[in-house]
Ligand SMILES: Nc1ncnc2c1ncn2[C@@H]1O[C@H](COP(=O)(O)OP(=O)(O)OP(=O)(O)O)[C@@H](O)[C@H]1O
């Protein structure tokens with residue numbers, strides 16, 4: 001046995017003969033034994049060296065053995081401490097155990113017993129430490145347990161999360177609709193030192209332009225018509241917590257400028273007030289459009305882009321990580337069965353193949369909804385069959401994107417069918433943006449002038465009076 005792996009023991013007793021015998025016996029059993037004759041000497045040694053174990057006589061000439069015990073445990077809560085006492089000292093020995101000693105021996109005792117007790121104590125300590133380590137590992141592994149994914153791109157996301165979640169750095173999450181942007185934003189918050197404070201979400205697209213500023217920064221009483229009382233904005237609500245700015249690409253230019261100023265100064269002003277308010281919120285932003293492209297087109301401030309894009313996280317679309325589909329599907333089946341109080345169901349292999357073959361334009365949200373649908377349609381069966389899934393998943397040929405057009409025997413008017421499709425797509429986007437043409441054009445990846453041109457051509461020009 002090398003010296004490095006031999007456990008070290010300090011033997012504390014004023015009776016030189018007994019002390020020497022104990023030390024020698026321990027040395028024979030593979031320990032490195034040191035000795036101390038008084039409490040003062042023992043405490044000096046404990047300060048200077050981290051012994052694995054310490055054997056203490058309860059009655060010492062200069063102080064109680066208990067003091068040595070406390071001094072040792074104070075410094076090394078894991079030290080294996082053993083008390084020695086005569087018959088009269090049993091009560092004291094018991095109270096020593098309450099204070100953290102592992103055991104006591106009543107003099108006279110067998111020397112071999114001493115080695116056994118110390119050995120058992122060291123083994124127990126090792127197991128305890130191992131358990132603590134295992135628990136810590138489990139905690140680490142399951143910290144992101146609500147986010148599922150084993151594919152390489154998701155592993156990359158986890159690695160980034162691990163590094164940046166505990167920091168204050170601004171994160172920009174990029175991903176198609178339904179890829180989990182909000183889930184990742186929340187996960188970042190819950191794994192940060194800010195987890196006990198608020199996670200506040202602000203959706204730049206959901207709130208009409210004039211109200212968005214007041215929503216974000218708050219306003220004073222009477223700041224504008226309808227502002228009957230003062231209001232705290234999202235920035236202030238998120239103080240010491242996390243502010244999630246969703247769909248940041250759709251933020252109007254004027255608001256972009258104000259957001260940039262807030263992020264630079266780390267302070268805001270409520271609308272209608274000129275008193276700066278300091279805030280301390282971690283910013284996480286999300287977008288499903290390529291912000292760099294918008295910057296090039298002049299639709300997004302470049303300086304704001306750099307402010308936000310400190311730590312970029314890209315969530316891959318589901319079709320680019322098909323190996324995650326079975327995991328996600330099983331997860332959602334369990335979740336759905338639990339939420340609906342139905343017995344656990346399983347997916348047939350055929351159903352799993354179907355799910356893996358589909359393109360999932362709506363990504364994980366669409367998958368979750370499809371599973372919810374399938375669980376509901378499965379009835380009392382244990383297995384979820386292919387036929388339980390929504391029509392557009394089962395038969396993607398009659399794709400949901402292009403409405404099924406019946407072709408009559410006399411044929412169709414190609415131009416008018418195409419115009420009809422154009423018309424519906426445009427109206428759909430205008431509806432989504434609350435009539436905002438600039439945003440609708442962006443959704444269609446058309447220039448604003450092309451969109452206006454089409455509105456005229458399709459006799460939708462009256463749409464032009466709507467907010468633009
Ligand atoms: N990796 C994942 N593991 C488990 N569930 C996920 C995962 N990613 C997303 N989800 C679930 O999918 C749904 C959609 O996710 P989320 O709302 O975060 O997407 P999003 O990117 O914000 O979508 P949108 O762009 O439409 O706002 C949520 O119910 C979310 O819990």
Ligand SMILES: [Mg+2]
Pocket residue numbers: 181182246
């Ligand atoms: Mg979202």
